[in-house]
Amino acid sequence: MTAVLAEAPGTPAVDAAARHRAVLALARVETVRMLRHPVTVAATLLLAGFWVSSWFAIGTSRYPVLQDLDRDSAIGMMILLGGAALIVGNLAVLRAHRDGTTGLSQVLILPDRARTVAHLFAPLPLAVLGAVLIVARMAILAICTPAAGHPNPYELATGPATVLLLGALGVLLGRLTRSAVVAPLALLVVLAGLAVLEPLANGGKALWLAPQGGSVLPMPVPVSLMGRPAAAHFAYLLGLAGLLSAAAVLRAGARGVRVAVAGVVALACAVAGGTAQLSAPGHAVVAARTAAMNHPSQYETCRELGHVAYCAFAGFSRWIPAWNTVVQAVVAQVPATARSARLTIRQRIVFVSLGGGKGPEQLLAAWRSDNAAAGTPGAIGIDTQWGDSRSAADLAAQVAYRLVTGRAGEAHVEQGAELAGATACGGAGVLVVWLAGQAGTQARTGLRRLTEDGRDPRGGVSFDQNQLIPSVYVPAPELTVATQALARPRADIAARVQRSWATLTAPGTTAAQAAQILGVPAPAAGTAC
Amino acid sequence: MNARTLYLLLRPTAHAVKWRPMVAGATLGLAILLVPEALTSRLTDAHLTTLARIAAICVALGAAFLLDDPATRSTLTVPTPRLARNLVRVALAGPAVALWWALTLGLAKTTGHHAAAAHLPVAALTLEAATLLATALALSAIAQRRTVDGNTSVVAAPAVLLLVAVAWFLPHPVELVLRPTDPHWTASHYNWAAALATALVAFLWASHERA
Structure with missing residues (x-):
């Protein structure tokens, strides 16, 4: 002063x-x-x-x-x-x-x-x-x-x-x-x-009028599908700031052409930005989203690492080495004879609002035909989110299910229109969880958290390909046996798995028989699979 | 210092207290919790808990103005100690705030058209609100020790918001702000209780005048 x-x-x-x-x-x-x-x-x-x-x-x-x-x-x-x-x-x-x-x-x-x-x-x-x-x-x-x-x-x-x-x-x-x-x-x-x-x-575009802007999509998506009117929102915010400034100066007693001009310019900026942001996302973006959701293979580039093909959307390919670490850790625990299947890991995204109320069956059917068209039947789905323990456990369990059963886990609609993953019964279910537990500390942590806090309402755990679509479900008795096996010395269980692979993966093997093979106490109740 | 002196202090103190910030905070808090609830039935437990917390912060901000005293320069010489004067102010405002909180949560529970309103964790939220209030008072009392013009709110109100911002980001195991469904919900309320005790001790300590 x-x-x-x-x-x-x-x-x-x-x-x-x-x-x-x-x-x-x-x-x-x-x-x-x-x-x-x-x-x-x-x-x-x-x-x-x-x-x-x-x-x-x-x-x-x-x-x-x-x-x-x-x-x-x-x-x-x-x-x-x-x-x-x-x-x-x-x-x-x-x-x-x-x-x-x-x-x-x-x-x-x-x-x-x-x-x-x-x-x-x-x-x-x-x-x-x-x-x-x-x-x-x-x-x-x-x-x-x-x-x-x-x-x-x-x-x-x-x-x-x-x-x-x-x-x-x-x-x-x-x-x-x-x-x-x-x-x-x-x-x-x-x-x-x-x-x-x-x-x-309620997901309406009016949210863009708030300073924080519109809501985010339920999962990360490639840049070209974002469709956020960020430039218009930026202009809208600057216009609002200008309007408030003009109001403050007016209130302080300023009168004159310059204040009026500044106010009008700010108002025009706010109105133009405000209306422009309400028209997003455009038709082209919505069409691109539908196409990328239904036919991911056409928008991805694939890379082969250690006999596994990894297909990622544009911008996400830097995660492939990290995915590969988890996948190879699971593959390494499987006997050589069971490794013959060619694995494909494919990233998938879901836009809930684009379902059009037709339910998820159409999307799942679209993914099946997309896989067939790309020549990668049984591709394993993966999220556009990575780095947390849950994602690692989900990927490891899906790879394990693919190796154990020979087919990829796939969701189906249960009664009540709830989506549920493919149920891994008996020895297969035990193996899926045990193999997932071999995929590094992150997957192990994710598995522990799922078992402790993230149980499915049915009592077991569900491994998902993304936050909306489940992939594999392991019931409670199988989970109990696998958790006990994971607590035992790794070399001992690994040797038993290698020795009895064929028995454990046979469709008729129950969780109790698997427990006997692995040398852990049998579960209290069997599963009706 | 006896009860009669304190009783005599009640009426002039009630006149001296700045009630307007408190009323503004309480009104806004009530609106923040009830208006969204009336407008939509899509609010979850987590939304309502957040809104109730924001309502509590509103009234805590109002309480940060409770100890403002433009006559501070002249009160240095009065025989009634600052602690007693502060306690009289708290005794005047406390019941009003408690009544407001009961009314706010009661309305939120009864007027909500959805299940989430009935499950509002009242006891836990009351502990949080009490802690916020005590923190605002403690910060005001600490500001009293440094101020020369008695304008404690200029320090206390922003400090309340800063402490809330810190509390919002506290990591495990000292986290405070959780969703009601979080497994650590109960444990976090031991932290809240510890914070309440600390704030009360700080208020009493800071209200003592230096000899």
Whole structure:
């Protein structure tokens, strides 16, 4: 503030250049105060800390899908940096009132409206800091991990745009009311919106009018199928920020052509962006989604590693070595005679909204014909999510089922239109779980978690090809025997498996017989398979 | 310091307290929980729990203004200790907040048209709300020790939000914010109880005036 007074020339009211310089000087001071404010510093550290800790805590962040993480990062930025801009900007506007110097500010050379403009500039460097953080996060993930896909620059830019939007909201609230509780409460309204707008909008496009943008698809998909109107949403957010800024300046007493022009431009930007985002996804994207869902083989590139063909959608092929590690670990436990089958691992995606109410049978039939057309019958399905223990266990169990039974696990519709995987009965079921447990520590952890917390309502465990379509179901008695076998020394059980492979995989072998062969206690009840 | 003095303090303190932030927080909290519930029947247990938490944060923010006292410069010399003055303020606001919370959760449970509303974990959410409230008061009391103009809310309100943000991201085994279906739900509420105890001790400690 002293800088403003010191730099101000004698007759500021008539010297427009001096007025601009004074506004910039005040904006500089407010910027530094905002960046140095404990709330901003804490929020920035929290955001960075959260991003770093998710690297260690969440398995899938080792294999990130960048076209999903961009939105995720932008929302984290909106809550933390946007929240900081909202609260600190509001406190800065209310400073004069808090300190009882409102009357004094009336005699300063800068009128309220010019001071408001300076306050509106203050979140700009914070938004730039946000942009640097979000780009750094993406760059580190893209370079240091086998990341899939690539981020949408507009989706990334919505993070800093929300910082500007909430910063402008803080200034406007400071101009509307002198109560310091209003800005934090406004932030809570934004948070409540994050929590419930999705069920309220019921998947409708109206959700795009909220700062966080529309809902995400149930599973990661290739970049070309995202169909998110991120550019229009970015323009919409900037337009909203401009509108709030114009309202704040108007409220502070500014009248004139420039404010009107700025307001009209912001309104046009918000309306144009707001309406454009409601028309997405376009017909072309919907058609491409249907085609990729029903005929995945036409959109994938395959790569052969150790007699196994891996077919991945564009952008996901960097995960193939990790899939191969799990698959080869299972294959290595199987006797050489049983390895003759040629394995194909095929990525598959599902768009629930495209089912058209016809149920999943059509999709499953489409996948069968797609497999036949591609010359890969019995292809094993895999998700567009990888790195967590569940995914590893799912893949390992499906490969095991394929090797044990000679066919791939496939879902079918049970009574009540529920999807269920192929049931692995008796010795086959025991082998599937035991083999899945040999596919590394991740698969072992996934298996343990499934057994402990993720049981199917029928009592066994279901191994899925993605979050919506199950693949193989192992009933409870088979699971019990396999869990006991996994607790025994590995070499002993492996030798018994090698010796009695034919008996164990024979269709008539029950779980009790398998338990006897493996030397573990028999289960209490048999399964009606 | 006796009960009669405290009783005499009640009425002037009730006049001195800034009630508006508390009323604003309580009103918004009520709306945040009840409006979405009235608009849709698709809310799950997790949604309602999150909304109830946000409602509790709203009123905790209001409570961060409870100890604001523009007359701080003059109260240094009064014989009534700060702890007693703070406790009088809490005694005035506490019942009102408790009543509001009971009303909010009661309405949420009875007006909801769906099963999720009936399963709202009331006791656990009440513990969380009490912890948030105690934290806001403790932060205000800590701010009181440093302030010269009695404007404690300028520190306490943002600090409440920051602590909530930290709590939201706490990892296992010290996690606090969980879904009701999480297997660690009960264990996390031992953490909440520990946080409540810490906040109460901090409030009492910070309310003591330095000799």
